[in-house]
C-alpha cells in the first residue's frame with residue numbers, strides 16, 4: 001500500500017444518552033499523538049471507534065492502514081485491524097505466566113515474524129527477568145509493562161493506549177514513562193494515547209488532539225497547540241509551554257543542570273538526571289516575565305532574547321497573554337495590561353524573557 005505521511009480520522013457518533021462525538025482530525029504517522037480532554041469529553045469513545053470496537057460514521061486511515069471508509073463501504077472488524085490496544089488495567093490472563101501471556105498473543109497474531117517480534121518486545125519493555133512470574137507476582141507497573149510488551153509482540157501497525165498508567169501510583173507512573181519514550185523512539189509507528197494527565201502530556205506527546213464535550217477543540221504539534229494565544233489549551237488549568245532537551249552539564253556545587261533546548265541552554269534544578277538524559281520541562285505563562293532591556297544583576301537564571309509574536313487581552317481586563325519567539329521556541333507570558341502599556345509592548349517588539357529555574361520541573 002502507498003505510504004502516506006498523515007493519518008486522518010473523521011468520526012461521527014450519537015448516543016441515546018445525548019453524547020455526541022463529532023471529530024475530524026489529521027495527525028502524523030509517527031510519534032505519540034495524545035488524545036486529551038476532561039472526563040467525559042469522549043477520549044475513550046474516540047479510541048474505541050478508531051479500533052472498530054464501537055461503530056461511528058466516518059473514515060479511519062491511520063498510518064498505512066485504511067480501516068473504515070463509509071463512502072466505499074469499508075469497515076474492518078477489530079480483529080482484522082493490525083493494532084495493539086493497551087487498556088487502563090493490564091488485562092493479563094491471571095492463570096498464565098508473563099511469557100505464556102505473550103505466547104498466547106502471538107499465536108493469534110498474523111505476523112510472520114512473531115518470534116522475533118516477541119524478542120523485540122521483551123527487550124523494549126525490559127521484562128526478561130519477569131517472564132516466569134504469574135501476574136499476581138508482578139507489581140502494577142510491571143504488569144502494565146508486560147501488557148504493553150504483549151501488544152507490541154503482535155507486530156502492530158498502530159498502537160492504541162487508553163490511560164495505561166491511570167491505575168498506577170505516582171512512583172510506578174514515573175518508572176514506566178521512560179519505557180514508553182523508548183517505545184516511541186524505536187517502533188516508529190503511529191501511537192494514539194488517551195490521557196488526562198499533564199505529566200504524561202509533557203513527557204510523551206509529540207502531537208495533541210484536544211476534545212471537549214465530544215468536539216475537537218484543538219489539534220496540532222504539542223508546541224503549536226500549547227503556545228497558541230487565541231485558543232489556549234490549559235494543562236490542569238494552567239497555561240504554558242513544554243521544552244524538551246538534553247542535559248549537557250551538571251553543576252554539583254549548586255545542584256543545577258544545564259539543559260540544551262535546540263538553540264539555547266537553560267538552567268534547572270538537579271532532579272537526579274545524568275548528562276545526556278532527555279528531559280521535558282513545563283514552563284508556565286505565569287512564571288515567565290518580560291523585560292524591555294536585558295536584565296542585569298538579577299536572581300533569575302534563565303534570560304533569553306526574543307520577539308513578541310502575538311498579544312491577546314484576557315477576559316478579566318487585567319492581564320494579557322503574550323507569545324514570544326525565542327530563537328524558534330515559543331513561550332507564553334501572562335502580564336498585566338498595565339505592564340504591557342508601560343513597556344510599550346506590541347507585536348514585533350524585541351524583548352527579554354526570563355523565568356526562574358525553580359519554576360521548572362524536570363522529569
Ligand SMILES: Nc1ncnc2c1ncn2[C@@H]1O[C@H](COP(=O)(O)OP(=O)(O)OP(=O)(O)O)[C@@H](O)[C@H]1O
Nearest residue numbers: 015017019037038039040041042043044045046196
Ligand atoms: N458504553 C457506553 N454506553 C453509553 N454511554 C457511554 C458509554 N461509554 C461512555 N459513555 C458516555 O459517553 C461519553 C464519553 O465517554 P468517554 O468514556 O468516551 O469519555 P472520556 O473522555 O474517555 O472520559 P474518562 O476520562 O472519564 O474516561 C460520556 O458521557 C459517557 O458517560
